[in-house]
Amino acid sequence: MANHLDSFFGAMADPTRRAVIERLIAGPAPVSELHAPHDMALPSFLKHLKRLEAAGLVRSEKAGRVRTLHIEAAPLAEAENWLARQRRLWEGRLDRLTALAESLDKD
Amino acid sequence: MANHLDSFFGAMADPTRRAVIERLIAGPAPVSELHAPHDMALPSFLKHLKRLEAAGLVRSEKAGRVRTLHIEAAPLAEAENWLARQRRLWEGRLDRLTALAESLDKD
């Protein structure tokens, strides 16, 4: 398989990286601004950004000294769809169980 | 923060574990049945199950020699809601950008 889901869920499994995503949803931002609220050395923080970019959750462009990051919404939607599908299957199963229970009650 | 989201996303960031979840959505199953389709030694596989249980995605009960696993749907729903909220914020932002663009066009 080796899905995007691997790298997506891996990328989201860290509060620093989720915070970056939440910030970027409000609009693009340069590295230094993203870094500011996190009590962590820049190189450590950059690793998180690299991971987000590798997972395709984020794009970045450099202009002069400044690298600006943008969010990439598609993977978010993809993961949400995956979860929604699991939930529907689960709910479908519950429905069948309910129906089964009712049919057994009749006997 | 140290959210459930940490352990949830961490748990889902592995194809073996996602496959277990997908299987359990169809209904409860014992360890050996869950293990069967995965080409991996049992102890390695057990670690994955422990991780799912630690993340609260799965419950398990032992009867005699057999431990049976059940899925726990709530965390799935919670993560789906988190993603949905992000998406709505994102879409809201796009709407505002569109409105802004239109208002600029009028000038």
Added chain:
DNA sequence: CCTATACCTAGCCACATGGCTAACCATCTC
């Protein structure tokens, strides 16, 4: 009671992850 079954524990290994410091570009700004 003996054996097979089903799972569990302990302990090892290689590699990934998440943090750091130190030192290094590159580009504005004065």
Added chain:
DNA sequence: GAGATGGTTAGCCATGTGGCTAGGTATAGG
């Protein structure tokens, strides 16, 4: 062109993760 600013690279370290083998425990079945 000298400094300050914004990122980047290299390399170190501790811990976590994902795999393994070997061996153990507990119950089901004959």
